[in-house]
Amino acid sequence: MKAKIRLELITAAVEDNAPIPNLSLATVAALTPPQVEISFSDDLIHPIDLDGGLKDVNLVGITCSTKTAPRAYEIARAYRERGVPVVLGGIHPSAMPEEALEHCDAVVVGEAEQSWPRLIEDFQKGNLERIYQQEGFTPPEQIPQARRDIYNPKDYFPIGSLQATRGCPYLCDFCSVRKFFGGTYRYRPLEDVIEEVRSLRHKVIMFADDNIVGHPRYSKALLEALVPLRKRWIGQASLAGLEDEEMIKLMAKSGCMGLLIGFESISEENIRLSRKYQNRPDKYQHIIRNLHRHGIAIWASFLFGFDHDDKGIFERTVRFAIEAKFFSVVFAILTPYPGTALYERLKEEGRLTYEKWWLLEDQEAHAPHFHPRGMTREELREGWEWAWREYYSYSSILKRFQWEYPPNLVNKVIYFPFNLFQRRFVHKKILGGERLGWTKMPWRGKVK
Numbered sequence: 001m002k003a004k005i006r007l008e009l010i011t012a013a014v015e016d017n018a019p020i021p022n023l024s025l026a027t028v029a030a031l032t033p034p035q036v037e038i039s040f041s042d043d044l045i046h047p048i049d050l051d052g053g054l055k056d057v058n059l060v061g062i063t064c065s066t067k068t069a070p071r072a073y074e075i076a077r078a079y080r081e082r083g084v085p086v087v088l089g090g091i092h093p094s095a096m097p098e099e100a101l102e103h104c105d106a107v108v109v110g111e112a113e114q115s116w117p118r119l120i121e122d123f124q125k126g127n128l129e130r131i132y133q134q135e136g137f138t139p140p141e142q143i144p145q146a147r148r149d150i151y152n153p154k155d156y157f158p159i160g161s162l163q164a165t166r167g168c169p170y171l172c173d174f175c176s177v178r179k180f181f182g183g184t185y186r187y188r189p190l191e192d193v194i195e196e197v198r199s200l201r202h203k204v205i206m207f208a209d210d211n212i213v214g215h216p217r218y219s220k221a222l223l224e225a226l227v228p229l230r231k232r233w234i235g236q237a238s239l240a241g242l243e244d245e246e247m248i249k250l251m252a253k254s255g256c257m258g259l260l261i262g263f264e265s266i267s268e269e270n271i272r273l274s275r276k277y278q279n280r281p282d283k284y285q286h287i288i289r290n291l292h293r294h295g296i297a298i299w300a301s302f303l304f305g306f307d308h309d310d311k312g313i314f315e316r317t318v319r320f321a322i323e324a325k326f327f328s329v330v331f332a333i334l335t336p337y338p339g340t341a342l343y344e345r346l347k348e349e350g351r352l353t354y355e356k357w358w359l360l361e362d363q364e365a366h367a368p369h370f371h372p373r374g375m376t377r378e379e380l381r382e383g384w385e386w387a388w389r390e391y392y393s394y395s396s397i398l399k400r401f402q403w404e405y406p407p408n409l410v411n412k413v414i415y416f417p418f419n420l421f422q423r424r425f426v427h428k429k430i431l432g433g434e435r436l437g438w439t440k441m442p443w444r445g446k447v448k
């Protein structure tokens with residue numbers, strides 16, 4: 001008789017992050033044959049003790065992004081030293097399979113819906129191959145409902161996440177999504193999505209889609225179907241889909257509390273250069289006003305370091321963001337992720353500081369990982385820090401409160417605690433360099 005497979009699934013972590021259960025491994029768990037015994041560790045919630053805290057299993061699967069890859073490699077090494085085979089999957093091992101293979105026994109490149117069951121079968125037969133890559137993208141009706149039972153709900157915010165679509169037709173040169181998930185939207189059947197939403201016991205849900213308003217007909221049908229469920233939801237949306245006021249009204253009616261929106265830059269030239277053509281800075285104000293009028297909060301994301309950024313970009317962007325009264329803002333330094341067009345361009349131009357920057361110890365502290373055009377690397381870093389400090393200063397927090405817009409839960413109840421929390425994040429992590437443990441959330445394990 002074949003030995004029972006005891007599989008440990010692990011999410012690697014290098015810094016504090018929103019404690020929202022990640023879909024990657026809940027999806028892998030759903031693809032795992034029922035006879036396999038699954039355990040799960042989230043390195044963010046309870047950092048894995050590599051000396052005494054490894055589990056008694058005979059197969060390990062780890063998910064990682066580019067930032068978390070070095071930690072995934074470290075965990076993989078610890079298990080492999082005990083003779084346990086390790087499989088790596090997710091966005092980074094898919095972009096860099098040869099690198100990942102130096103640290104594990106097998107890599108799942110791309111989506112796993114077809115390749116993971118095959119890998120398990122091979123493992124059972126003692127025939128593990130090195131690379132598993134399915135042909136083509138997963139047909140959306142084959143995307144399973146995530147198995148959230150692998151998580152301990154007490155470890156996380158009470159938010160259920162799910163995906164309705166995969167893929168993105170846009171061409172943003174800094175983004176990994178198109179290459180990984182393909183250049184067309186794939187929509188899960190509406191019934192599957194609604195059934196999954198119904199199965200969530202949470203009142204608040206997060207759509208982990210790249211763009212919840214990607215296809216007007218599908219998106220509107222989804223929003224209509226959400227209305228009677230009386231959930232509250234957050235998600236990400238592209239500015240192109242938000243030019244349609246009917247869509248915004250429907251979003252509000254279906255319970256949308258807030259959207260993460262990639263504005264990326266207030267400069268037309270940067271938008272053109274990065275091929276984010278769907279963003280039109282001349283339309284920003286109109287869309288922002290419409291969303292706010294309907295009580296939808298905006299979590300805006302900006303990138304600094306584009307070729308047309310000069311030293312004044314920080315002040316101009318912060319002024320714009322404060323005037324826009326964004327609920328919250330993420331400022332990121334432009335990052336050349338492997339597998340993106342941006343990475344290839346900067347490499348060709350000889351502007352990367354280190355080709356495999358993600359392998360540097362505390363890579364975050366070494367950013368930017370390229371030589372910008374309009375300023376020095378130091379000026380970019382200082383300007384980025386200044387922008388965070390300024391946006392989360394007490395006076396900015398007060399100025400941004402939306403007295404004039406319709407009261408809603410996010411604006412009224414969450415605004416001040418959230419912004420004060422973000423202020424703490426800025427001082428501890430961005431300015432203070434602390435990575436793990438600064439949130440000191442009661443549910444977090446002791447950081448080793």
Ligand code: B12
Nearest residue numbers: 017020023024061062063065066089090111112176208332
């Ligand atoms: C939701 C999301 C977030 C949420 C996460 C909340 C949560 N806990 O879910 C929030 C908003 C917090 C977030 C933050 C960030 N994110 Co994010 N995020 C996403 C997003 C949109 C969806 C992730 C998801 O749930 N996917 C659904 C699952 C099912 O897909 P999957 O993980 O790929 O898994 C499939 C396969 O890869 C495979 N697989 C995955 N892992 C494994 C493991 C094994 C063993 C196996 C066999 C298979 C396997 O199987 C799955 C089924 O096919 C992705 C883009 C995307 N479309 O994936 C970006 C993405 C992952 N994020 C990205 C980035 C850059 C960030 C930030 C750095 C942004 C910032 N500037 O701050 C931060 C980093 C946070 C951190 N500390 O790590 C990049 C990562 C690029 C890279 N090369 O690493 C992505 C790809 C977006 C992009 N535009 O490029 N993010």
Ligand code: SF4
Nearest residue numbers: 168170172175177210
């Ligand atoms: S940044 Fe967003 S809109 Fe642009 S390609 Fe990536 S997922 Fe699509």
